[in-house]
Amino acid sequence: MSLLDYFLGTRKKTASVAKERLQLILAHERAADAPDFLPALQAELLAVIGKYIPVDQDKIKVTMERRGDYEVLELNILFPDQH
């Protein structure tokens, strides 16, 4: 990139676009590589929680993700409104 390009701001930094796209897709694909016990875990958790609170099948999400050197197991449950 020349200095003229720099001052005129005519060229977009495509490398940073590439990096952002890769960050997203790699995080997604690494999550897809997660252990295959996740669906079973989700079903069993739903059964346990369902004993006490009525929860919809699609209101519970279990995901596993690598962050740096450790893995994070994320459990997301959306409870129904108390009405």
Added chain:
Amino acid sequence: MARIVVVTSGKGGVGKTTTSAAFASGLALRGHRTVVIDFDVGLRNLDLVLGCERRVVYDVVNVIHGEARLQQALIKDKHCENLYVLPTSQTRDKDALTQEGVAAIMEELRQDFDYIVCDSPAGIERGALMALYHADEAIVVTNPEVSSVRDSDRILGIIAARSRRAEAGQEPVKEHLLLTRYAPKRVQGGEMLSIDDVQELLRIPLLGVIPESESVLQASNQGIPAIHMKGTDVAAAYEDVVARFLGEDRPLRFTQPERTGFFKRLFGG
């Protein structure tokens, strides 16, 4: 007992065979008895890059099928002592590599050599899985480019899940990142992923950076491994890679753009 090193990438055309030839030659130049094996059944090319294509008589598939002894199939490299090549078959398909056959060859080679370098085919199918299965260490060859980085990440996942070490629950395969076809000027211009970018994305230790260079084509044209191209950046960069692999501390070279004149900088070039 030999260390087994796989040179892999997932993506094709990033420099696996160039690297396998240069890296194995470099280990041999440093006095280590080394054998380099081509796992790309049906697409034999390591022999061409090493300049021994006219001396191939038997190949790895012949050995697996008992049609030749291992010693008959090994070709002694003409460029340096201590290096042998085990070519692949050009006519068979990838199913010719059996798990047991490859294991038996590895076992036999382990007795005689210090290093076994496995040149993986592209992809994540049988040939690639066979090449990485026995590895103690992996050199993941990556270009600073989106598809190559993604495929490298994929192959890292496969190494972590499907190598012999993973299956046996042993210490994991030691992973190394080798960035190839690196163009410092384009990185500076913001049009190519930097060393830091790729390292941050793939999260494995950097073994080295090979600059984009016309010497690589010059080398393969003649069947001379790039590390023998005296006086070139590429040869020096591969020497550094081998030295670092053997535990030496070598600073990175050829990762900054060459200085250009004022007018060229002003108007681009």
